[in-house]
Amino acid sequence: MTTDRLNLLEVKDLVQYFELPLSWVDKCLGKERRLVHAVNGVSFEIEPGEVFSLVGESGCGKSTIARTVVRLLAPRSGEIVFEGKEIGRLNDRELRPVRREIQMVFQNPYASLDPRQRVGEILMEPLLFHGIAESKEEAVERVSRLMDIIGLHRDQADRYPHQFSGGQRQRVGIARALATNPKLIVADEPVSALDVSIQAQILNLMMDLRREFHLSYLFISHNLAVVRHVTDRVGIMYLGFIVEQARCDDIFERPLHPYTQALLDAAPSVDKSRIQAPLSGDVPSPMILPPGCVFASRCPRREKLCDEERPTLKKTGLRQVACHFAEC
Amino acid sequence: MGNALLEIEGLKTQFHLFAGTVKALDGIDLTLKEREILGLVGESGGGKSVAAYSILRLIDPPGEIASGRVLFEGADLLEKSEAEMRRIRGKDISMIFQDPLTALNPLHTIHDQIDEMLRLHTSLGARERLEKILSLLREVGISNPEDRLRAYPHQFSGGMLQRVVIAIALAARPKLIIADEPTTALDVTVQAQILRLMEGVVKNHGAALILITHDLAVVSGLTERVAVMYCGRIVEEGPTDLVIHSPLHPYTKGLLNSIPRMGKKSGRLPQISGMVPNLLELPDGCAFAARCPDASEKCLRAAPPMRPAGPGRKTACHLHAGGEAER
Numbered sequence: 001m002t003t004d005r006l007n008l009l010e011v012k013d014l015v016q017y018f019e020l021p022l023s024w025v026d027k028c029l030g031k032e033r034r035l036v037h038a039v040n041g042v043s044f045e046i047e048p049g050e051v052f053s054l055v056g057e058s059g060c061g062k063s064t065i066a067r068t069v070v071r072l073l074a075p076r077s078g079e080i081v082f083e084g085k086e087i088g089r090l091n092d093r094e095l096r097p098v099r100r101e102i103q104m105v106f107q108n109p110y111a112s113l114d115p116r117q118r119v120g121e122i123l124m125e126p127l128l129f130h131g132i133a134e135s136k137e138e139a140v141e142r143v144s145r146l147m148d149i150i151g152l153h154r155d156q157a158d159r160y161p162h163q164f165s166g167g168q169r170q171r172v173g174i175a176r177a178l179a180t181n182p183k184l185i186v187a188d189e190p191v192s193a194l195d196v197s198i199q200a201q202i203l204n205l206m207m208d209l210r211r212e213f214h215l216s217y218l219f220i221s222h223n224l225a226v227v228r229h230v231t232d233r234v235g236i237m238y239l240g241f242i243v244e245q246a247r248c249d250d251i252f253e254r255p256l257h258p259y260t261q262a263l264l265d266a267a268p269s270v271d272k273s274r275i276q277a278p279l280s281g282d283v284p285s286p287m288i289l290p291p292g293c294v295f296a297s298r299c300p301r302r303e304k305l306c307d308e309e310r311p312t313l314k315k316t317g318l319r320q321v322a323c324h325f326a327e328c
Numbered sequence: 329m330g331n332a333l334l335e336i337e338g339l340k341t342q343f344h345l346f347a348g349t350v351k352a353l354d355g356i357d358l359t360l361k362e363r364e365i366l367g368l369v370g371e372s373g374g375g376k377s378v379a380a381y382s383i384l385r386l387i388d389p390p391g392e393i394a395s396g397r398v399l400f401e402g403a404d405l406l407e408k409s410e411a412e413m414r415r416i417r418g419k420d421i422s423m424i425f426q427d428p429l430t431a432l433n434p435l436h437t438i439h440d441q442i443d444e445m446l447r448l449h450t451s452l453g454a455r456e457r458l459e460k461i462l463s464l465l466r467e468v469g470i471s472n473p474e475d476r477l478r479a480y481p482h483q484f485s486g487g488m489l490q491r492v493v494i495a496i497a498l499a500a501r502p503k504l505i506i507a508d509e510p511t512t513a514l515d516v517t518v519q520a521q522i523l524r525l526m527e528g529v530v531k532n533h534g535a536a537l538i539l540i541t542h543d544l545a546v547v548s549g550l551t552e553r554v555a556v557m558y559c560g561r562i563v564e565e566g567p568t569d570l571v572i573h574s575p576l577h578p579y580t581k582g583l584l585n586s587i588p589r590m591g592k593k594s595g596r597l598p599q600i601s602g603m604v605p606n607l608l609e610l611p612d613g614c615a616f617a618a619r620c621p622d623a624s625e626k627c628l629r630a631a632p633p634m635r636p637a638g639p640g641r642k643t644a645c646h647l648h649a650g651g652e653a654e655r
Contacts, residue, residue: 200599275521
């Protein structure tokens with residue numbers, strides 16, 4: 001990353017953990033509270049106009065990062081710097097102007113739209129709340145423009161979410177994010193609830209909007225093939241760590257970390273004639289992190305060192321990898 | 329090998345709703361040979377799950393199997409009594425569901441849930457059943473099964489649970505296994521393990537498999553033949569590698585094109601325009617005509633029937649009316 005260029009978003013050593021609630025029986029027995037270590041010191045940057053993706057399996061912490069960046073969660077430690085300003089410790093009032101600039105698109109378009117609000121009302125709410133539209137008339141006009149941009153008919157603003165298909169609802173979700181003219185959109189699995197033919201429509205729309213409005217995306221996905229089509233840079237996550245970070249083409253053409261390699265091999269593809277299963281077992285529990293490399297228990301290249309010492313992130317240019325046996 | 333295990337002829341399943349009748353299955357024909365692995369692919373609303381449930385006669389009101397025949401080993405399942413069906417379900421035809429957590433009973437141990445299958449469908453004694461359960465669990469890749477017998481579903485991860493569900497499906501040595509999106513709820517690396525496992529055990533047991541999925545990539549790695557469904561009809565059927573590498577029906581082509589590929593990065597993804605029509609208001613002509621780039625006036629007038637199109641292949645499209653696979 002060139003340091004003289006101002007990054008839009010910098011996440012530095014982000015740590016996020018959750019306490020599991022104890023039942024009253026456990027409390028009486030004096031058991032200790034258990035922690036789920038969701039994110040364990042993650043750093044990345046996003047430049048203006050860039051698309052950065054976080055990829056990993058469930059429980060790797062990618063959604064937790066997304067929710068922390070939009071400040072639905074406060075970081076336990078570490079910094080979130082947006083346009084040069086630390087936003088990790090701001091309170092709700094101080095966050096208001098920031099929320100305009102960072103918007104979110106959610107995974108499930110059925111759950112993320114209020115079923116009792118008409119689409120027009122859903123889109124108008126951020127406009128009025130943030131004072132973007134000065135009057136009701138201006139807000140109506142802006143809603144119509146938003147409907148045009150996302151490819152829905154203006155008249156459909158009078159309809160309720162249940163009258164739309166999944167793909168159309170996700171368009172509404174994107175329009176709502178777009179309403180405040182944000183600089184960064186955090187999209188958490190925006191197409192994984194959609195049918196294949198609709199996925200392509202939504203991905204194309206998101207990329208058109210990126211060009212038109214010079215948007216940056218933090219794109220969260222478990223699907224490497226989807227990521228390949230939309231992303232400039234990728235971070236591969238495992239158990240709350242970024243184990244490899246690189247430009248998109250490098251990740252796909254020359255993966256360095258054994259986990260990245262395994263993800264690429266395991267992904268089913270119409271171009272492959274056989275399904276490979278490179279890894280055995282499941283992701284271990286994020287409640288007890290191993291002292292060494294977190295991937296060691298499933299790694300085909302595991303050696304003694306891996307169990308004893310956690311590998312540090314090695315950096316060369318735009319590439320980063322955390323493995324004892326990989327060099328950038 | 330080579331004998332037909334399952335023959336579906338003109339199967340129609342409808343749901344009578346207040347708003348009208350949904351033709352979820354609008355006359356499908358499908359043949360499955362012994363030991364064959366067939367993929368049933370399509371987007372939501374295509375009718376793939378309804379097809380599976382119809383084979384097992386699990387359609388509840390307001391749904392109804394309106395007409396057709398489902399011949400399993402030559403006998404029509406639609407004419408069997410409910411008691412006979414209950415003996416067939418699980419014994420001859422078993423099913424693997426999408427979400428292993430809801431497929432299993434949270435109040436019973438893993439042992440009891442596999443044992444139930446053996447008690448109902450086999451004449452094994454208690455000791456033999458235990459042996460069988462342990463060998464099944466070993467076969468689906470659960471190490472130290474002795475220690476896991478008393479565990480409850482919530483103590484297993486999603487991938488491990490799906491292994492248990494597969495063990496249950498295999499328990500009574502069925503001739504046909506229907507797997508409805510068996511890996512959709514799982515992570516990529518676990519999905520790969522489960523698919524490899526299913527391939528192995530199905531071949532080991534000499535069973536046939538119908539794999540229902542929305543993911544053409546899953547089908548391409550596992551199945552010999554594939555049928556593509558759209559709006560309650562099969563629109564294309566053939567050997568998997570041929571269908572995937574030279575699709576005939578415009579819907580199959582569109583579906584394949586719109587999948588993001590890992591190998592290459594192109595700017596825009598080709599997309600199928602529009603969306604799946606409302607099943608309550610299906611058009612008279614081809615259901616795909618409104619989204620089809622090659623639709624002609626004929627497509628809007630009459631629905632194309634399934635016709636042979638090359639060796640082992642069939643498609644329902646007016647563009648392939650001659651029977652030859654024209655491009």
